[in-house]
Amino acid sequence: MGTVVDAANKEANGSIAEKKPTVIFVLGGPGSGKGTQCANIVKHFGYTHLSAGDLLRAEIKSGSENGTMIQNMIKEGKIVPSEVTIKLLQKAIQENGNDKFLIDGFPRNEENRAAFEEVTKIEPEFVLFFDCSEEEMERRLLGRNQGREDDNIETIRKRFNVFLESSLPVVQYYESKGKVRKIDAAKPVEEVFEAVKAVFNAKDEKAAA
Ligand SMILES: Nc1ncnc2c1ncn2[C@@H]1O[C@H](COP(=O)(O)OP(=O)(O)O)[C@@H](O)[C@H]1O
Numbered sequence: 001m002g003t004v005v006d007a008a009n010k011e012a013n014g015s016i017a018e019k020k021p022t023v024i025f026v027l028g029g030p031g032s033g034k035g036t037q038c039a040n041i042v043k044h045f046g047y048t049h050l051s052a053g054d055l056l057r058a059e060i061k062s063g064s065e066n067g068t069m070i071q072n073m074i075k076e077g078k079i080v081p082s083e084v085t086i087k088l089l090q091k092a093i094q095e096n097g098n099d100k101f102l103i104d105g106f107p108r109n110e111e112n113r114a115a116f117e118e119v120t121k122i123e124p125e126f127v128l129f130f131d132c133s134e135e136e137m138e139r140r141l142l143g144r145n146q147g148r149e150d151d152n153i154e155t156i157r158k159r160f161n162v163f164l165e166s167s168l169p170v171v172q173y174y175e176s177k178g179k180v181r182k183i184d185a186a187k188p189v190e191e192v193f194e195a196v197k198a199v200f201n202a203k204d205e206k207a208a209a
Pocket residue numbers: 028029030031032033034035036037140141143144145185186187188189190192
């Protein structure tokens with residue numbers, strides 16, 4: 001409080017704004033294990049997990065005026081306009097006391113990415129990317145059993161196409177900036193988490209150095 005550095009920070013963030021939170025984007029195809037691994041990271045490393053898909057599904061349930069539009073887009077495997085998703089993410093970040101977040105399943109296209117950067121001015125510390133074959137992801141989604149309206153073979157195929165056409169280019173964008181930490185996600189859950197832990201431990205060692 002009250003140091004020159006604090007004052008400079010406040011100035012840079014716009015008057016009374018707090019220091020920006022640390023954000024890690026968690027990306028990967030549908031069924032690659034993003035949600036599963038985020039739960040592990042929360043337990044071990046103290047992050048708050050924000051799943052864009054979960055926030056959108058909660059918005060449908062809440063009876064919001066956008067609910068029907070969101071529901072239709074999810075059923076078709078389409079990406080909801082950034083404005084809607086970013087508002088939900090911003091609200092979740094603001095309502096939470098934590099200063100470090102895993103943002104799971106976002107940004108899913110170039111529009112998501114550019115709009116988030118423009119609105120929040122937050123750059124991800126890195127992007128955790130779960131790499132998995134379509135065959136394995138399909139098997140997992142068909143066995144997920146969470147009663148999701150989009151876990152049927154017809155919608156799954158559409159989601160795979162959207163992933164290849166719209167989401168992978170976002171991963172490539174961050175790759176060109178040296179920010180992608182790629183994980184082989186086809187292995188059993190525990191083995192995938194070993195690789196995830198190595199990424200987070202390396203980050204902490206770097207910070208302590
Ligand atoms: N490494 C893994 N091996 C086998 N099944 C997995 C693995 N990781 C997750 N699963 C299962 O696959 C399904 C999709 O995982 P989930 O974490 O919801 O993926 P995503 O959020 O990327 O869609 C879930 O039923 C989950 O239990």
